[in-house]
Amino acid sequence: MSTTFQPLTKRSQVVSDKKMTLLERIYLPAILKGMSITLKHFLTPRKATVKYPEQERPRSAVYRGHHVLKRDEQGRERCTACGLCAVACPAEAITMVAAERRKGEENLYREEKYAAVYEINMLRCIYCGDCEDACPKEAIFLTDRIVEADYLRKPFVFGKNELVEPMEKSKRIDVSKRQTPEVLKFKEQRQYSHNR
Ligand code: SF4
Ligand code: SF4
Secondary structure, three states, X not given: OOOOOOOOOOOOOOOOOOOOOHHHHOOHHHHHHHHHHHHHHHHOOOOOOOOOOOOOOOOOOOOOEEEEEOEOOOOOEOOOOOOHHHHHOOOOOEEEEEEEOOOOOOOOEOOOEEEEEEEEXXXXXXXXXXXXXXXXXXXXXXXXXXXXXXXXXXXXXXXXXXXXXXXXXXXXXXXHHHOOHHHHXXXXXXXHHHHO
């Protein structure tokens, strides 16, 4: 029994088997057309490179770069090592080791559990922002900071030293740029669905 093929979209095209002309077969017009485009770009050069890191290209306000693990107002680490960011990460770039907060450490960690080890492999990371979206504690954010290049792979495994923001309030990492009304609305809706 034959089945009639029904296209799901209107993107498909009928392929033509029209015979090529002599000019088409020797590719000369196509080569000349390509060369003219190359020549046009050669004669009207645009500045394609900048002297990074002295110069930087302007980046979008919602650029997603180097993550930060935030502290709360009192300087305590917000992360409770719940692991939701690691589960949400499509690149499996996040690993952590949870620990129990001990007596006397209340000024360091906001809740009873914290991440003794928290690592992101920046070579695996695709900067999708899913970890930020998944975090129920507003602990991890992507920022507009660039992850600098290196010759080795090892420095790209960022630990708490690279991720947790400084204790001093004047040196805290500003994450407000990416918190646009749309992003905040999304987070509010997500929080609502978690609480249901
Ligand atoms: S930005 Fe995306 S890929 Fe990178 S660590 Fe977060 S969830 Fe994983
Ligand atoms: S960053 Fe957020 S989601 Fe990830 S372990 Fe810490 S509290 Fe949980």
